[in-house]
Amino acid sequence: MFDHVTPEMLGNIYVGLLGLAVLMYAVLDGYDLGVGVLLPPRNEGFRDDMIASIGPYWDANETWLVLAIGLLLIAFPQAHSEVLQALYIPATLMLLGLILRGVSFDFRAKVVQVKKRKWDLAFKYGSLLTTLAQGYMLGIYVTGLRTDLWSQSFALLSAFGVTAAYMFIGACWLILKTENELQAKAIYWAKRGLLILSLGIVGVSIANLTLHDEVRELWLSAPWGVVLMAIPIACFALLLLCGVVLKRLPEAQGKGEWLPFVIALLVFLLCFAAFGISYYPFVIPGKLTVMEALSSADSLRFLLVGVVIVVPCILAYTVMVYRIFSGKTEKLSYY
Amino acid sequence: MDAFLLSRLQFALNISFHILFPTITMAMGWFLFYFKLRSNITGHPVWMRIYRFWVRVFALSFALGVVSGVTMSFQFGTNWPGFMEKVGNVAGPLLGYEVLTAFFLEATFLGIMLFGIRRVPNWVHTLSTLIVALGTTASAFWILSLNSWMQTPQGHEVIDGVVYAKDWAAIIFNPSFPYRFTHMMLASGLTASFLIAGLSAYRMLKGDDKLAPKLSFKTATYAAAILIPLQIFAGDMHGLNTLEHQPQKIAAMEGLWDTTEGAPLLLFAIPDEQSRENHFEIPIPYAASLILTHQLDGEIKGLNEFEGEHPPVAPVFYAFRVMVGMGMLMLIVSWLGSSYLLRNKVVPTWLNRVFAGMAFSGWIATLSGWYVTEIGRQPYLVSGVLKTHDAVTNIAPSNVAFSFTLYAVIYSVLLIAYLGTLMLMCRRAVEIEEISTEEREMAKASKMSPATV
Numbered sequence: 001m002f003d004h005v006t007p008e009m010l011g012n013i014y015v016g017l018l019g020l021a022v023l024m025y026a027v028l029d030g031y032d033l034g035v036g037v038l039l040p041p042r043n044e045g046f047r048d049d050m051i052a053s054i055g056p057y058w059d060a061n062e063t064w065l066v067l068a069i070g071l072l073l074i075a076f077p078q079a080h081s082e083v084l085q086a087l088y089i090p091a092t093l094m095l096l097g098l099i100l101r102g103v104s105f106d107f108r109a110k111v112v113q114v115k116k117r118k119w120d121l122a123f124k125y126g127s128l129l130t131t132l133a134q135g136y137m138l139g140i141y142v143t144g145l146r147t148d149l150w151s152q153s154f155a156l157l158s159a160f161g162v163t164a165a166y167m168f169i170g171a172c173w174l175i176l177k178t179e180n181e182l183q184a185k186a187i188y189w190a191k192r193g194l195l196i197l198s199l200g201i202v203g204v205s206i207a208n209l210t211l212h213d214e215v216r217e218l219w220l221s222a223p224w225g226v227v228l229m230a231i232p233i234a235c236f237a238l239l240l241l242c243g244v245v246l247k248r249l250p251e252a253q254g255k256g257e258w259l260p261f262v263i264a265l266l267v268f269l270l271c272f273a274a275f276g277i278s279y280y281p282f283v284i285p286g287k288l289t290v291m292e293a294l295s296s297a298d299s300l301r302f303l304l305v306g307v308v309i310v311v312p313c314i315l316a317y318t319v320m321v322y323r324i325f326s327g328k329t330e331k332l333s334y335y
Numbered sequence: 336m337d338a339f340l341l342s343r344l345q346f347a348l349n350i351s352f353h354i355l356f357p358t359i360t361m362a363m364g365w366f367l368f369y370f371k372l373r374s375n376i377t378g379h380p381v382w383m384r385i386y387r388f389w390v391r392v393f394a395l396s397f398a399l400g401v402v403s404g405v406t407m408s409f410q411f412g413t414n415w416p417g418f419m420e421k422v423g424n425v426a427g428p429l430l431g432y433e434v435l436t437a438f439f440l441e442a443t444f445l446g447i448m449l450f451g452i453r454r455v456p457n458w459v460h461t462l463s464t465l466i467v468a469l470g471t472t473a474s475a476f477w478i479l480s481l482n483s484w485m486q487t488p489q490g491h492e493v494i495d496g497v498v499y500a501k502d503w504a505a506i507i508f509n510p511s512f513p514y515r516f517t518h519m520m521l522a523s524g525l526t527a528s529f530l531i532a533g534l535s536a537y538r539m540l541k542g543d544d545k546l547a548p549k550l551s552f553k554t555a556t557y558a559a560a561i562l563i564p565l566q567i568f569a570g571d572m573h574g575l576n577t578l579e580h581q582p583q584k585i586a587a588m589e590g591l592w593d594t595t596e597g598a599p600l601l602l603f604a605i606p607d608e609q610s611r612e613n614h615f616e617i618p619i620p621y622a623a624s625l626i627l628t629h630q631l632d633g634e635i636k637g638l639n640e641f642e643g644e645h646p647p648v649a650p651v652f653y654a655f656r657v658m659v660g661m662g663m664l665m666l667i668v669s670w671l672g673s674s675y676l677l678r679n680k681v682v683p684t685w686l687n688r689v690f691a692g693m694a695f696s697g698w699i700a701t702l703s704g705w706y707v708t709e710i711g712r713q714p715y716l717v718s719g720v721l722k723t724h725d726a727v728t729n730i731a732p733s734n735v736a737f738s739f740t741l742y743a744v745i746y747s748v749l750l751i752a753y754l755g756t757l758m759l760m761c762r763r764a765v766e767i768e769e770i771s772t773e774e775r776e777m778a779k780a781s782k783m784s785p786a787t788v
Contacts, residue, residue, distance in 0.1 A: 056446030074427030081416030102402035296424040
């Protein structure tokens with residue numbers, strides 16, 4: 001099967017899939033990481049409800065990271081080993097964070113009260129470690145795995161930007177899934193997050209232009225640059241709209257509660273599109289292109305059969321689960 | 336220490352920690368499906384109580400399996416870049432199929448299994464339980480296929496030192512795969528059986544005289560009694576398959592230095608790789624030849640035929656004896672338990688203690704079995720194709736030392752927390768989980784009354 005698919009097409013298909021997996025991960029695990037970072041250390045009721053709101057989802061959300069890393073490993077093995085060897089320490093710290101939050105979620109529900117708070121804190125700081133490490137890795141990755149001072153500062157900026165983005169989408173998720181006091185708190189968090197995120201996007205976008213000449217030329221040259229400007233303009237229009245919506249929330253009968261989350265989703269999509277346009281066809285910006293890193297076409301064709309059948313199924317049952325658990329979160333009772 | 340040794344230690348640590356949890360969940364998924372079916376058929380609430388207790392154990396084990404599995408997918412690239420460079424064209428798609436067909440299925444439907452019972456119809460909940468069980472099994476299928484291919488590779492060609500896939504059916508169903516898959520699924524069945532029986536016994540020892548632990552104890556003990564002879568048979572077949580394809584591994588398992596006709600079975604010995612001989616042998620004459628060739632004077636190749644190409648002898652030799660010893664113990668205990676249950680409906684307290692003590696015996700058997708097969712593959716990473724030494728990273732040893740220390744600390748903490756939490760759940764179950772009046776009514780209405788279960 002797929003014998004007529006050329007290596008070039010395979011390269012584009014797999015880089016597209018990789019993009020899909022990363023975007024799905026950023027949005028889905030993004031909100032549950034954000035909820036984790038937002039956990040208030042001093043309010044147990046809030047913590048219970050917040051964790052309940054992500055209970056049925058977090059496991060599947062994290063699987064998108066496994067898929068993304070898997071696709072990188074399978075389709076672009078050279079990029080996988082170069083990126084992860086260069087980012088060995090931050091990747092290890094991210095894994096530590098993921099381990100902490102993953103197990104805390106299950107331990108907290110099964111231990112005595114005194115220990116529960118400790119696991120909650122492990123969940124919170126595990127989430128924070130994860131988001132910071134991911135942002136930092138993204139930053140270094142974008143520079144093309146450079147290690148000079150400017151790249152390091154850019155990566156730090158990116159670490160805070162990504163954390164802010166996750167906290168923002170996490171707060172928007174909570175607005176959607178919770179009620180009353182916690183919802184009011186979530187609206188407050190979302191307002192704060194919105195401000196920091198907007199600053200972050202401006203900062204990262206400008207810094208981004210200084211990193212690679214090709215990227216600067218692409219974005220600042222007519223006529224392409226003019227067309228591309230639609231992306232940041234749309235992005236800021238959405239953020240502004242979100243600010244207006246957040247001012248008016250909460251409204252009666254939960255009107256418009258879903259808007260912040262949808263806006264956050266669109267902002268993620270736009271930022272991701274801008275990122276994709278900037279660096280395609282590179283798998284490591286400025287260093288390694290899709291075609292240079294692509295593994296054996298025959299193996300990718302073999303896997304493509306599975307991809308074509310299974311990925312739509314995964315998307316379908318993911319939607320199904322979100323429908324089953326739609327509406328306001330109930331108390332988490334196991335089973 | 337160099338990056339090679341540290342990377343090997345780190346990988347061994349990670350995979351040893353990781354395998355503990357899938358070993359439980361692979362079979363426990365099927366146990367849960369069985370409990371759910373019993374609940375649907377009998378309508379007796381006790382089955383749902385059993386389900387609820389074990390689904391929480393399942394969820395905790397699953398979470399630990401997931402987080403330690405994620406770290407593995409990073410280490411292929413970070414510590415063993417040569418692995419993907421040389422054999423990625425075979426390993427990649429197999430791993431890809433595992434993620435696509437198993438991971439998402441398990442993770443998504445686990446959410447319904449755990450939290451969905453009031454939101455979905457009962458049949459959807461039952462179906463979700465089945466899907467999760469199928470998902471864990473599918474995951475085992477793909478990863479064991481890859482592992483078996485690394486042991487007994489076929490269906491590929493090597494061009495300029497890089498492996499290319501030629502025949503996927505031959506790759507997936509390579510010679511050792513059917514044996515390894517069966518052996519591992521049965522190992523998982525035994526691990527879960529002894530865990531369920533052991534923790535149920537622990538609950539009873541702590542004074543839990545409710546129906547749930549008695550029933551789960553009975554189910555698990557009978558399951559173990561049925562699985563253990565199957566496992567001994569499957570293990571024997573697997574051994575014959577190994578003799579055919581990896582004779583050097585068998586030679587290390589038997590501690591046999593020189594090619595011998597009528598080789599003895601060594602109950603114990605201290606293999607000495609320096610002088611290439613054994614000390615303090617306790618042999619059973621001819622037994623190894625009899626088991627492996629079904630002839631008293633059958634010839635078995637010794638380690639000296641493979642000098643420089645055979646695995647380190649002592650760890651393989653000892654691990655094999657631990658595995659077999661544990662299997663024998665399981666046979667005795669599960670059959671003894673079953674015979675007591677059949678005759679007296681209860682087991683004596685001392686045997687309950689033995690079961691409680693053996694709650695994690697499956698881990699010991701499984702880990703030592705994996706050490707036999709994985710150390711037994713050395714010095715190769717992929718038999719005859721890629722040596723372990725040629726796949727290692729060139730990142731700084733200090734970085735690997737840092738990550739190794741970090742993993743060692745966190746995994747130790749997690750293992751203690753896991754064991755502590757399971758014990759705590761058992762002790763708590765003693766106090767709560769009383770059958771409510773409403774449920775007693777339901778029980779009365781159902782065909783089965785608690786007294787006759």
